[in-house]
Amino acid sequence: MAKTLEFRGIGKSFPGVRALDNVNFKAEGGKVLALLGENGAGKSTLLKILSGDQPASEGEILVDDKVTAFHSPHDAQAAGISVIYQERQLMPSLSVMENLFAGALPKGKLGLVDKNELYAETQKIISEFGLDIDPAEEVGRLSIANQQMVEIMKAYRRDSDIIAYDEPTAPLSEKEIELMFKVIEKQKAAGKAIIYVSHRMNEIFRITDEIVVLKDGRQVTTLQTKETSEAELIKSMVGRDIGDTYSNLRRNTPTDDVILEVRNLSTPKVKNVSFQIHKGEIVGLAGLVGAGRTEVARALFGADPITGGEILIEGKPVRFRSPREAIDAGVALCPEDRKEQGLVMYRSIADNVAMPVVNYLKKGLGFVDRGQAATLAERAVADYAIKTPTIFKLVAELSGGNQQKVILGRWTSEKVKTRLLLLDEPTKGIDVGTKAEIYQKICDLAREGIGVLFISSELTEVINLADRIYVMRGGSISGCLPRAEATEENVLTLAMADETGDAGKRKEGRA
Amino acid sequence: MKKKSALSTFARSKSFPLILILLVMTFITMVISSGVTEGAPFSAMFTDGFLARGNVITVLYSMVIQVIMLCGLGCILISGNIDLSVGGQAALSTLVFAWLCKYTQMPWGVALIITFCVALCFGLINAFLVNKLRFPAFIATIGMSSIYRGLCSVMTKGDNIQIARASFTAIGKTNLFGFLPVSFVFALVVLAIFQFMLSYTRFGRSIFMVGGNQQAARLSGLNPDRVRLVMFLLNSLLACVGGLLWSAQAKLASPTAIIDAAPDMQVISAVILGGIAFTGGAGNLVGGLVGVLLLNMFKNMLIVMGIPTYWTVFASGFVLAVALILDYVSNERRRKALLAASAAADAAEAAGS
Numbered sequence: 001m002a003k004t005l006e007f008r009g010i011g012k013s014f015p016g017v018r019a020l021d022n023v024n025f026k027a028e029g030g031k032v033l034a035l036l037g038e039n040g041a042g043k044s045t046l047l048k049i050l051s052g053d054q055p056a057s058e059g060e061i062l063v064d065d066k067v068t069a070f071h072s073p074h075d076a077q078a079a080g081i082s083v084i085y086q087e088r089q090l091m092p093s094l095s096v097m098e099n100l101f102a103g104a105l106p107k108g109k110l111g112l113v114d115k116n117e118l119y120a121e122t123q124k125i126i127s128e129f130g131l132d133i134d135p136a137e138e139v140g141r142l143s144i145a146n147q148q149m150v151e152i153m154k155a156y157r158r159d160s161d162i163i164a165y166d167e168p169t170a171p172l173s174e175k176e177i178e179l180m181f182k183v184i185e186k187q188k189a190a191g192k193a194i195i196y197v198s199h200r201m202n203e204i205f206r207i208t209d210e211i212v213v214l215k216d217g218r219q220v221t222t223l224q225t226k227e228t229s230e231a232e233l234i235k236s237m238v239g240r241d242i243g244d245t246y247s248n249l250r251r252n253t254p255t256d257d258v259i260l261e262v263r264n265l266s267t268p269k270v271k272n273v274s275f276q277i278h279k280g281e282i283v284g285l286a287g288l289v290g291a292g293r294t295e296v297a298r299a300l301f302g303a304d305p306i307t308g309g310e311i312l313i314e315g316k317p318v319r320f321r322s323p324r325e326a327i328d329a330g331v332a333l334c335p336e337d338r339k340e341q342g343l344v345m346y347r348s349i350a351d352n353v354a355m356p357v358v359n360y361l362k363k364g365l366g367f368v369d370r371g372q373a374a375t376l377a378e379r380a381v382a383d384y385a386i387k388t389p390t391i392f393k394l395v396a397e398l399s400g401g402n403q404q405k406v407i408l409g410r411w412t413s414e415k416v417k418t419r420l421l422l423l424d425e426p427t428k429g430i431d432v433g434t435k436a437e438i439y440q441k442i443c444d445l446a447r448e449g450i451g452v453l454f455i456s457s458e459l460t461e462v463i464n465l466a467d468r469i470y471v472m473r474g475g476s477i478s479g480c481l482p483r484a485e486a487t488e489e490n491v492l493t494l495a496m497a498d499e500t501g502d503a504g505k506r507k508e509g510r511a
Numbered sequence: 512m513k514k515k516s517a518l519s520t521f522a523r524s525k526s527f528p529l530i531l532i533l534l535v536m537t538f539i540t541m542v543i544s545s546g547v548t549e550g551a552p553f554s555a556m557f558t559d560g561f562l563a564r565g566n567v568i569t570v571l572y573s574m575v576i577q578v579i580m581l582c583g584l585g586c587i588l589i590s591g592n593i594d595l596s597v598g599g600q601a602a603l604s605t606l607v608f609a610w611l612c613k614y615t616q617m618p619w620g621v622a623l624i625i626t627f628c629v630a631l632c633f634g635l636i637n638a639f640l641v642n643k644l645r646f647p648a649f650i651a652t653i654g655m656s657s658i659y660r661g662l663c664s665v666m667t668k669g670d671n672i673q674i675a676r677a678s679f680t681a682i683g684k685t686n687l688f689g690f691l692p693v694s695f696v697f698a699l700v701v702l703a704i705f706q707f708m709l710s711y712t713r714f715g716r717s718i719f720m721v722g723g724n725q726q727a728a729r730l731s732g733l734n735p736d737r738v739r740l741v742m743f744l745l746n747s748l749l750a751c752v753g754g755l756l757w758s759a760q761a762k763l764a765s766p767t768a769i770i771d772a773a774p775d776m777q778v779i780s781a782v783i784l785g786g787i788a789f790t791g792g793a794g795n796l797v798g799g800l801v802g803v804l805l806l807n808m809f810k811n812m813l814i815v816m817g818i819p820t821y822w823t824v825f826a827s828g829f830v831l832a833v834a835l836i837l838d839y840v841s842n843e844r845r846r847k848a849l850l851a852a853s854a855a856a857d858a859a860e861a862a863g864s
Contacts, residue, residue: 051730074732089730091723093792102720103732105713112711141852154731 003029003064003080003161005050005193010059012045012217019045020217023059027162027193032184034204034225035197037214037237041431043197044086046214047166050195051083052076063162074103082155086166086197088147092140097122099139099150100157125153130179144171152180156187163187164195169203181207201230213237234432245436246464252446254281254467258315259451260420262300265309269295271475272309277420277451282442284466284486285455287495292475293455294336297422300453301333302326313420327356330419332411334404334426336455342407345396349388350377352395352406357415380409384441401434408441421445424455439465459488471495528837529784529801533808537561540812561815564690570811571695572683572760576601576769577803578698579753580778582705583746585799588782589709590742591722591791592641596652598775599659600633600747601754602766606663608755609672609764612679619676626751633659634747638740663766671763683759694756701749706796718742722791781806783835806830 005027012020020042027033035043048054050061052070060067063079070076076083090099097118098105106121108114122135133146142150148171155163165184169177184207187194196208204211205225213220213236220236260277270292277283285293298304300311302320311318313329320326323333335341343352354361354373361376363369377391384405388398395403404426411418423442427435442465446452456462462469463486471479471494479494544560547553560566580597587594607629611622633655640651674680685693709715720728721735729735753774758764781802787794809830813823 053730072734073730074734077732083730085730089724089727091720091727091792093723093788094719098716098720099727102717102728105716107713111713113713113716 003191003193004062005081005162005195006062006065007046008060008062010046010049010061011057012042012049012054013057018217020049020056023214023217023219025212025219025222027195029161029191029193030188031209032188032194032196032207034208034211035195035214036204036211036233041214041237042217043214044166045217047083047085047164047195047197050076050081050164052081077103077158077160080161081164082158082160082162083164084152084155084166084168086168086170088151090139090147090150092138094139095136096126096133096139096142096150097135100125100154102154104158121157125157129153129156129183131176145173145176148172149176149180152183156183160192162193162195164197166197167199169198169200177203201233204233205230237432245432245439248436249440249443249465250447252280252282252443252467254446255279255449259313260300260453261310261312261315262296263310263312265296265299265311266307267295267299267304268307269475270299273472273477274309275470275477275480277453279449279451280446281467282446282452282454282465284462284469285453285472286459286462286469286491287472287478291472291495293472294424295475296472297333297424297453297455300326300420301331301422303333327416330417331422332356332416332418332420333422334407334411334424336424336428338400338403338407338428343395343403346394348377348392348394349381349386349398349406350374350391353377353380353391353410353413356410357413360415376413376415377409380406380413383412384409385437399434401430401438404430404434404438408438412445418450420451420453422453422455425457426454427456427458427461435461459491462486463488463491528841529798529805533801533805536809536812540808540816544812544815561812566811566815567690568686568692570807571692573811574803574807575692575694575698575760576753576757576774577778577781577807578695578702578800579749579756580774581782581799581803582702582796583742583749584775584778585782585787585794585796586705586709586718587742587746588779588787588789589722589791589794590718590738591725592648592739592742593779594637594648594652594743594746595775596633596637596656596659597746597750597753597778598770598773599656599663600630600750601757601774602663602764602769603659603666604630604633604751605754605758605764605769606666606672606766609674609758610666612674612676613672619679623755626755627748630747630751631744633750634744635740637747638743641743642736642739660770663770667766669766671765671768673763674758675762680759680762683756683762694759698753698756701752702796702800709795714738714741719792722788722793724792777806778803 007023007025010020010023011018023042023046025033035046037043045054049056052073052075055071061070062068063081068079070079091102100122101118106114106117108117119135126133126135129149131146131149133142133149139147139150148168152165152168168180172180184194184196196204198204208225211223211225211228211233213223213233215237223232255278257279258276259279262276263274265273273296275283285296287293295304299306302323302325306319313331318329320329320331326333339345344355350373353376354368357376358368358373361369361372374391380386381388381391386398386402386405386409388402395406398406408426410416411421426442427438430438442452442454454462454466466486467483469481469486469491470477471481471491473495481490481494540561541557542548545551545555545562546559547555551559580601584594584597604626608622608626611617611625612619615622637648637652637655640646640655641648682694687693687696709718717728717733717738720731720733721738725735754769757769761768778799782794782799783789783802784805785794785798785800785802787799809826810823813826814820818826
């Protein structure tokens, strides 16, 4: 009963963009096929076509060697296809059970919804996953990881023959990832065809059988997982050998001048945080998600109120009441969520670059000097090698990496005079090649004497880039590691250790 | 199956504080308006002033159109849409009905059926604008509202049309037990039916799903456009029924009276007071009913307490503003509690794994 899915000559064009071009491959039942590629390579577009959310511009999809046309997600589901989306598609105000069975609520007497059956069926699925969730709980009240598991259970519930996972593990902890892998193994054994999209190499090598690599909308190669290596995959994804990203960096050298000194900073979510950043230094801020790293950055930027402590910039005490005051003092923040907090998506690159300095680009009666704004944007595009035909392109049309470069370009334009750069997860969701470019750029900025606070959840990145690392836990700083002592084990120990002594209950990191 | 007791659910619901406010207001008005403070016997509280039979009937009558509209608009808001044209639709459909009754010999039952068909066309137009032309519902319906108002004036040149069908107008003045208007009871029955539909039928739940996250609903195989079409049709039909009940009371159709009273705005205010999320996906009609009761009783209380009418308009706006502030505060609390719950779940997991 194994099903097969075949893409034949699939292409997709958006105005001005060729998102997919002649993609051909076959996913067979009882196998897990990995779809690999940088951001913007066309993986998500392909999945949208598969789910019936968007039509392909050309080509056809074959299910069991029969050409199948999808006009809506409903058609795709009817053909036995389920897609688990990277952006969770849940209804937060409704219960877990209604989210799972949306579109297929069990019918009871008089055609009404059979709530007992609904509850029991949902409970059954939750038990099969080995989770502990109340079927009647509002989805919005669940942890993010459990919300993601609800998304995965939705596809499981449909019992589709072809299941696509789009970066499912990003919000999951090790425990849920294990549970999910068990489910995937079960689905594989049942002869289902599985497509698995992920950036995480260890996952790909662990559960997939075959790997299709996409680059710029084209299919670069198809490899057997057993016969390939991480290096080979990265090479085919990037199109070149990036070698050791970190050892090739032109490093900065920290000076002895202190640019930022924080003494006993407290906010509603941060307790007594003290640290220093020198000119030309990259200081890493590590810790688990929710440890208070973002809150420190926001407090320094004047975005959140401070309840106690002191901030000194170049020795002078400052107390910013708004980001405007911070910007004027030479502090810049690249926020965690670039789409929601960093950029105005439907404005041009030029507008986004000029945003913080628009008041300084006045001419005549207070009109904005567009020429000057354009010059700033042109320079940002050149400095950061932003891939775009013009500075008037909407930011929404750029890839994630280029969007991040626009933000960096904004804060490093000559008009802003940034002295202290706060970077909150600057490489989140960005492909390997662009990451390397951004690392180099950060080093370059430090070489110019800017102090950098580098927040990241990716340990290798913090360890290799930072001159010193402060580790946060539960809203406080639990330790500081100089570059020489910065290892994954040391950082994780500081991030997870618990003074109250129940450290044994917690996981000992990935080590 | 883990179930919270009905009582505690109710005490936590948004309607609960509103009902408390309502009871306190009722009591104060009962006391003041009946003259107990000036030496009248206590029994006067239940017979004079606010609770006087004539007054109760007046309040109930004035609410009929709003309760009927609440059923449609409430569902529309839960599905994440809005219809700002129900006042115009109600006015225009009553004019169509009155015109047919006055200038043709057809039985009013036939006129009623024709009027319903006209109302369904209104719903169809709204659905077409939103589903096919992808206008935001707000813009589409506010535009249609002007068109309907204009048509009302064009059709009548500003005059009322009398309705002289005794068996129809009788609906508007029949009371059960001498104080309970039949039309109000009818409105409550309609409300109960719609609440039942929302809570227990597959279509009712799909309204919540589309309102909770339209994209998720679509990707789950539901058809948000179809839900919206049915919602707009039902809503227009209800607007028409509400208008006709109003006409039966007034024995005429007016190009301006219904629109000027802005029952749709009253209902939207009431519904928000009653805890239906403006963003969709949550709420119930019973809460909306409590909101309608609150607004209408408050207005009436000011009248029976002898406060000049031009102050009552101000005061009902004031009450709405206060209620919205309270709503904001409780939403903030709820939002924080939700965040805390989610964060606590994350923390518990981190500790447990």
